[in-house]
Amino acid sequence: MKKTGAEIMWECLVREGVEVVFGYPGGANMPIYDAMLNYPIHHVLVRHEQGGAHMADGYARASGRVGVAMGTSGPGATNLVTGIATAMMDSSPVVFITGQVAAHLIGGDAFQEIDVTGITLPITKHNYLVTRADEIAEVVREAFYIARSGRPGPVLIDICKNAQIEQTEFIYPEEVKLLGYQPPARAPQADLEKAVRLIEKAKRPVILCGHGVIVSGAEEALLHFATKTQTPVASTLLGLGAFPASHPLALGMMGMHGEAHTNLAIQNSDLILAFGMRFDDRVTGNLKTYAPKARKIHVEIDPSEVHKNVHVDLPLVGDLKNVVSDLVPMVDEYDHDEWLNEINGWKYEADERSIMNWPEDGKLYVAHLIHDLWKATGGGAIITTDVGQHQMWTAQYYALEKPNRWITSGGSGTMGFGLPSAIGAWFANKDQEIWAIAGDGGFQMTAAELTTAVQEGANVKVAIMNNNFLGMVRQWQEFFFEKRYSAVNMVSPDFVKLADAHGVPARRVTTREEVDEAIQWARSIAGPVVLEFRVEKEDAVYPMVPAGASLDQMLRRPVKQ
């Protein structure tokens, strides 16, 4: 049967199991929006395409499925760009669909013509320019497959207006045929045996658990491997939740704002098992002094990550779940008591300095209230964050037991991510409690999406950590620029009134005593709520490895008398 290109596009989305798309209409995608009315897919009208992109990303991360965001040509597409790059840096499967001017106008600087495939070439896993209706079915099918398979990532489809309108025979391609795309599945047996020999020799092993563990669904395999070999597990920012925080082998977060004992364990280890992580500069510190005594095994699906930042002794290229599951029966049981005791000693020292053990001084610290939120929600909420100090404190103090509940912009560090990604996550999981933690700065970057939350009845709680500063930049200026504060002082609107204007219940909290009650109040309301916390203005995130310093050279929180 003949259908228009736009109809074919929706038909294919339905077959991919898409339930919701986040988008914004305009001249170049009007045929798509017209056809949409006939298909059982819910459309969320966002307030800015960037918000839509983050929503699709949040949806993808919370559900493990492909998110979809749409925009029109030109400015609609360029507004998506930050969200596309964010998804790319964190390997998030999102399909972006943009309208483009008619094929015969391309290259002529037509109204709202922008070279979107050109712009997004380096920030997508793959992209397509579709000029004919009969290409659409195959392209959409491929796009979803590429987005979700292998190392996931964003795929953009730019569809010319004529291709949306033209009619063609709809033939759904049953199979995806890609000559040059075959994600590696398993590591060769010979390499697994080499890994076993390295593991055998290790006295001080440590696992570095990255986002790849969650993406490949390898949590269970990791748990078996770690317990069988008694190997402690440090997590990257995005790997949090893959290994239960309460497990005795859990070391928590590594890197720039990682825990002291975790970084010390890495620096003193003799074997690093890097599972689905990419040795980002924020987790290694100075590469020249990084884990100098450790042999390194890198389990990774993307061969271009192997030897990229850190030279490893043994790459195991393959799907992490397969590789680790294959290793579990091959390795022996170990105890590593001495090593674990040594780490525990460092941990004990670190705990003494922790802000958790500070005496009450009447001030409201983000770390404290994140801990209170963790308690109040039983540690089970989906947490999204924005970018900055609050993000690091949340990573440190909202101890995660399960995967896919921690949604934060890691690789790209995109301010404005928190609120929209929470809205997206709600569409993935409407029964789950969802909190968006944001700074006063980042919240204002995409605050307009509060209306979207209202329009959709999205049950997300927004906690604004208002320190009147661009806190993380202020902290760097304090530490590394002699406290010369430059462009970090922020006058914000009255957040409670702002929420009120959106029809969102809101409260302001200024002391620790009020925290729990305010959280419970927010939880008791169905629908969006805003809590503004007036927090300590010049607190700093500790420990901190200054950029470029060795991983064990941490600035530590001063001990409070």
Next chain:
Amino acid sequence: MQYTFIALVENKPGVLNRVASLFRRRNFNIESLAVGRTEKPEVSRMTMVVDCPNGDVDAHKIEANLYKLVNVIDVQDVSRQPSVTRDMALIKVKAAPEKRAEVNSLASIFRARIVDVATDSVIVEVTGTEEKIEGMVELLRPLGIMEMVRTGQIAMTRGANAGIRRMPGMEDNGYEYDLEAAEILS
């Protein structure tokens, strides 16, 4: 050090741009790039000569990154494989009628040909390895080179093709990493 890669890519619009963009983004310097059709209409073949200051480590990065492109079907690093490499140049040399004989004899040493004669210049066509072409150019230079164009290097391994898709990191690709753990692994 220069490495030579052969990439088979899908013959689709924009693929050259993807490859070029990758080299720019990852900060690799292409010395020469030659693209053309193959025996299969849906496949194009690229020969790339790339500067790799860090030797095998860079070569691995290039190979692995090329594989990340969806349209790339196969990559071979032929730097260490026995192969035939060819470059072609057209060189326009100043040559008044009394100098033509000299050009002719120089060209014949290199088995080059004169393919065009004008009143005061000739075009020399020379095919061969990089070194041979460099040699020809140096000899012609004193006569006055007016214009030159080169195709860039193309390469083909000798004998049967080693096969397709050796995913870097998965199988032995001949790169020499200095393995700290070599003693355990050997």
